[in-house]
Amino acid sequence: xxxxxxxxxxxxxxxxxxxxxKVTNYGTIAALLGNPRxxxxxxxxLNSLKKTDLSEIPWQRVVNAQGKISFKGDTFRANLQKEILxxxxxxxxxxxxxxxxxxxxx
DNA sequence: ATCGTGACGAACG
DNA sequence: CCGTTCGCCACGA
Numbered sequence: 089x090x091x092x093x094x095x096x097x098x099x100x101x102x103x104x105x106x107x108x109x110k111v112t113n114y115g116t117i118a119a120l121l122g123n124p125r126x127x128x129x130x131x132x133x134l135n136s137l138k139k140t141d142l143s144e145i146p147w148q149r150v151v152n153a154q155g156k157i158s159f160k161g162d163t164f165r166a167n168l169q170k171e172i173l174x175x176x177x178x179x180x181x182x183x184x185x186x187x188x189x190x191x192x193x194x
Numbered sequence: 195a196t197c198g199t200g201a202c203g204a205a206c207g
Numbered sequence: 208c209c210g211t212t213c214g215c216c217a218c219g220a
Contacts, residue, residue: 094217094218095216095217095218096217096218113202113203114201114202114203115202115203115204118202118215118216123215123216123217124215125202125203125214125215125216126202126215126216126217127202127203127215127216128199128200128201128202128203128214128215128216128217129200129202129215129216129217129218130201130202130216130217131200131201131202132199132200132201132202132216132217132218133201133217133218134201135200135201136218137201138201147201150201151201152201152202152203153202153203153204154203157201158201158202159201160200160201162201165201166201169201
């Protein structure tokens with residue numbers, strides 16, 4: 089394929105497959121791509137996403153293994169993500185974490 | 195090719 | 208229980 093088969097591309101496609109009302113974590117995405125240890129690379133891919141087509145990818149449905157938002161310095165985006173997830177029907181518990189048992193994907 | 199970095203994860207003390 | 212450390216992978220310079 090002459091197209092960019094970058095790991096990023098696969099991550100983006102995978103994230104797009106996440107249905108509305110569900111969420112997943114970086115480790116799961118990496119595992120679906122065949123690299124269960126590449127969770128960091130997945131996060132890196134989404135980070136790079138902010139400088140590409142951020143609006144066409146449901147990056148907000150991807151959180152860490154704790155079911156929470158782990159941003160590093162962009163609290164603005166973290167807050168935005170929570171708002172979007174709530175708007176999509178995601179429920180947060182009293183700790184603002186998501187229950188993967190009921191809302192996790194796949 | 196080597197070094198440093200990063201929206202992670204799991205283990206350890 | 209919490210904070211810290213190590214390991215993992217991919218990308219940019």
